[in-house]
């Protein structure tokens with residue numbers, strides 16, 4: 001066991017160094033170890049240094065020990081055995097020294113093999129007590145007070161995340177882009193969309209969407225693709241080059257573009273006064 005101690009010390013040191021590096025330079029999704037090759041280099045250099053120090057100190061200690069006279073060696077051993085860790089170690093093992101084993105040897109004899117009546121090692125017994133305490137707490141929490149199972153915890157987290165996302169979207173309406181835009185159905189949004197449409201778009205598409213310079217927006221034919229995402233993209237980036245439909249991302253905020261896109265889609269299936277002939281292909285939502 002004594003031989004293991006320097007090894008454990010190095011291991012302990014390495015673990016602490018590793019965690020410190022992670023705390024300082026690591027991020028949630030990437031270990032500092034992967035992110036910065038330099039961290040690895042420094043880490044291994046530190047570990048090698050620690051091993052080196054252990055070797056030098058160990059050699060020095062044995063040199064000094066061997067140069068002591070017998071009485072001093074005795075005192076040194078006593079000192080080591082009486083150190084806090086030494087005592088703790090002895091206490092956790094509670095094993096009889098070999099000289100006293102005669103006191104606990106059992107009578108029976110199996111072909112010359114005898115058995116000692118050792119007490120259970122305290123480290124093991126304490127661990128066993130801890131499992132009992134754990135079992136009681138576990139039983140009470142999950143069987144008596146019906147604590148959340150893993151599945152329930154997961155579902156609660158997901159539900160909470162959905163609430164957070166909705167909240168965030170509400171507070172950041174202009175963070176909409178073509179991948180996150182959704183059809184707005186609230187009357188207030190459509191009203192706003194109508195206002196924007198009549199001010200900016202009706203000149204070319206007519207107020208009822210029937211089409212003039214721009215194509216008919218009431219039929220199910222689309223040149224640049226139907227559905228909220230395509231319509232939002234056309235309004236944002238403009239139509240085909242040179243066709244007269246400009247990009248509106250400079251004039252309208254993302255929310256306004258989403259509102260007017262939703263309003264445009266509300267024309268679907270209505271019959272305008274002077275409908276322009278369909279252009280493009282029939283759009284089928286996947």
Ligand code: HEC
Nearest residue numbers: 200201204213214215222223224225234239240243244245
């Ligand atoms: C200057 C005239 C003009 C104005 C103003 C205009 N558009 Fe257009 N719009 C067009 C033309 C022309 C096209 C056809 C583009 C193409 O062929 O790619 C078009 C295409 C579209 C399309 C795609 C139709 C399809 O079949 O894919 C949508 C949606 C649209 N406009 C919405 C709007 C909205 C919303 C506004 C107001 C913010 C607006 N437009 C303002 C002329 C205009």
